[in-house]
Every structure is written in structure tokens, then in C-alpha cells.
Amino acid sequence: MQSSKKLFDNLLQQITAYEAQEAKEIVFWLMDFYLGLRKIDILSDKSFDKAIDWAKIIDRLNTHEPIQYILGETEFYGRRFLVNDSVLIPRPETEELVKYVVDKTLRTQNSKPRTLLDIGTGSGCIAISLAKELPNFRVSAYDISEKALETAKKNAELNKADVTFEKIDILNPSFTIHHSPFTIIVSNPPYVTKQEIDRMQKNVLDFEPHLALFVEDSEPLIFYEAIANFAFNNLTDNGLVAVEINETLGEETANVFKRKGFSEVEIIKDIHQKDRFVSAVLHKKDGE
Secondary structure, three states, rough: OOEHHHHHHHHHHHHOOOOHHHHHHHHHHHHHHHHHOOOOHHOOEEEOOOOOEEEEEEEEEHHOOHHHHHHEEEEEOOOEEEEOOHHHHHHHHHHHHHHHHHHHOOOOOOOOOOOEEEEEEOOOOHHHHHHOOOOEEEEEEOOOOOOHHHHHHHHHHHHHOEEEEEEEEOOOOOOOOOOEEEEEEOOOOEEEEEHHHOOOOHHHOOOOOHOEEEEEOOOHHHHHHHHHHHHHHHHHEEEEEEEEEOOOHHHHHHHHHHHHOOOOEEEEOOOOOOEEEEEEOOOOOOOO
């Protein structure tokens, strides 16, 4: 039998890529995942008897590879999601986007079947979470990456969620639309400009898919323009669009939807009081 506290201290000393507090949380996470030892078990020095190749795991951590990719999974909105280097690691801020859509939708008290689309679904975390939280919705999800869609489909199966996935490039207006019109369109598209690369953490820049992260400096709102155009043509009357945004481009992103003719355009702050989401409602005129 081995000492969990001794192992904890040993692993902590070997992690050099992170500051002390973050390294501690990582070690707690590792020991929970691989050994089933919770923080209270470690602090009380509960013994265990299981061999793990810690050296290989520590080596990967010290290259700044995200722990979520090492474990192959993470938690989002209280559910387990598989992740790999073909999809972004779901962020807590994106959980706020899901909560916003759920809260706003539940307030409408509409029991009729409705449709929801997630554009740029990645791991499927948004679409799957909304499918579980809003069971009267028929949920679809688009992504340009075949590998991302494979992961999203596995996550839908893992979470027993009914989501229709399609390989669609939202920047290509010639694709065929299924299940339109939609009641809600939601998206967390690429929005990091190339000029922001120097401010990004190594674990994001070196490991997460650039296709899902970056836009050209000359076209920072390209995806929002495409989403606004698509939503204008494919939302129902009083339909909602809600998107995650670059915190430095809140007004500019909101103006994309205002110019297109959306109403009730709001910039919503995240838990850190940064501009993080834009929501808008489409009120169609007679005959549209």
C-alpha cells in the first residue's frame, strides 16, 4: 500500500510548467481521475495500491499540454465530455452562454416543439447541453471539421442526447439548409485575432485547434457577419440568436446584428465582468 499524501507531494514537485496553486489543483485532478482519490482522501493520507506511469503524464504536463487532453475528457455544464486536439476545451464562460439560452427560453413558457442550431459545435458541448436542458427542442449542430464532428457524435452518444450533426461551412452560403427555420441559433465561433497571439497561453496556442480559434486581423467579425446573415434568413419570427464574442469587440459585434435588422440587441458580460456574449431577436415584418 502507498501513501496518497506522499504521492501528492512527489507529483507536485515534478510539475514545473505551472504555478504552485494551479499545480496543486492539477495533482488533485490527476489522483482523482487515475486513483479515485478525492481531495479529502489525500489530505487524510488514505492509502492506495495501484501503479500508474506518472512520469509520462508529468512529461506531457510540463510541455504545457492541457490536462483535459491528457485525460481525454472534461466536465461541462455538469456532464462529461470527451475532448482531443481536434476540438476546443469547453470553457466556463461558454457554460454561461448555455445558461443564458436556457433561462431565456424557459421564461417564454412555450411547450410546442421548437428547433435550435449550434454553429461551429466543436465537441458538441453547447448543442448537447441544450438538447438535455431543453428536451422539447429539436437540436442541430454544424461544424466544418470532420474530426470535430466525430468527437461531437461520441459525446452525444455518451450523454444520450438527440442531436443532428452536419458538416457545414457557415462561410459558404451555397449549402443546403435542413430543419429550417430555427427558433434559436447559438454559436461560439472563432474570434481571436492573429495580433492577440502573443497574449495567449502556451497550453492553448500549442495544443488547441487553430481552426476553431483564430480569425484574420483584417476580418475579425467574419463569422458574426455570416451568422447574422444566416440567422436573418433562417430564424422564425421572434427567433433568438446568442453568440460568444471577443471581449474587445462587444460594440462592433452588436452592431453587426443591428445593421442586419435585429432588435433587442444586447451585450452581456460574463462572470468576470467582461463583454462576452451578444444576443438579438429577429422580429419579421409581414410577408417575410
